[in-house]
Amino acid sequence: MRKIDKGLEPKEWKAYRETPGVRYQPIPSLVDALLEEQGYICAYCERRIPHQDAPGEEDHRIDHLKTQKQAREVGDDSDLDYNNMVICCPGNIANNKDYYHCDKYKGHKDLTISPLSAAMMSTIRFTPTGKIKSTNPQLDGELNEGGLNLNNDFLVQHRQEAWATVADKLTDIGWTKKHVTDVLAIWENRHTIKYKDEEHLAYYPFCSMICFMLRKKLANGTLK
Numbered sequence: 471m472r473k474i475d476k477g478l479e480p481k482e483w484k485a486y487r488e489t490p491g492v493r494y495q496p497i498p499s500l501v502d503a504l505l506e507e508q509g510y511i512c513a514y515c516e517r518r519i520p521h522q523d524a525p526g527e528e529d530h531r532i533d534h535l536k537t538q539k540q541a542r543e544v545g546d547d548s549d550l551d552y553n554n555m556v557i558c559c560p561g562n563i564a565n566n567k568d569y570y571h572c573d574k575y576k577g578h579k580d581l582t583i584s585p586l587s588a589a590m591m592s593t594i595r596f597t598p599t600g601k602i603k604s605t606n607p608q609l610d611g612e613l614n615e616g617g618l619n620l621n622n623d624f625l626v627q628h629r630q631e632a633w634a635t636v637a638d639k640l641t642d643i644g645w646t647k648k649h650v651t652d653v654l655a656i657w658e659n660r661h662t663i664k665y666k667d668e669e670h671l672a673y674y675p676f677c678s679m680i681c682f683m684l685r686k687k688l689a690n691g692t693l694k
Contacts (some may be wrong), residue, residue: 472678473591480553486551494549503555509673510661513556513585514572514618518675533558533573563624570663575619583612586641596679600630632676647693654684
């Protein structure tokens with residue numbers, strides 16, 4: 471999970487939400503804006519999106535940080551607020567409930583954790599085995615079965631494999647400060663992908679874990 475910097479809402483969405491009596495609908499311009507904003511990775515697990523997990527048409531979800539249920543209960547219009555939305559993966563691996571995660575697992579739960587908060591994201595840690603953690607006990611619980619289920623076996627394995635691939639590359643070229651810094655720059659920044667027959671700038675899946683591990687290597691002062 472990485473810090474998301476919200477931009478301006480797309481003009482098409484602004485016009486839509488200002489229509490009297492309108493109800494929330496994920497119109498295409500809203501989806502495209504959120505994908506661009508996040509670099510085509512899930513707001514929570516950082517898998518590539520759009521991505522279709524199970525039979526059906528769903529290849530993404532728009533999650534309301536303040537849930538739509540909560541918005542209805544208090545009678546506000548936060549379900550139309552662009553700054554209350556992030557886009558995430560379907561969270562439905564092979565239609566197996568053991569692997570539900572992100573919004574699919576979260577459901578109507580009101581969580582504290584937010585990828586829009588720099589303070590909260592600064593508490594995030596990773597282990598070489600692929601686990602994601604927080605130094606804040608409440609946030610740590612929400613990363614797990616108390617909220618997003620980001621440490622299910624599937625996600626842990628894929629984060630571990632992503633780190634192993636990077637570590638193997640560095641073993642081949644040498645764990646020098648320059649090499650680690652160069653690889654870190656690749657994972658910190660966006661690269662070009664094809665989407666809807668056009669080029670877009672995207673982050674690599676699981677980039678936060680890779681960047682965390684590389685920064686940790688640089689910080690320990692043992693690289694030449």
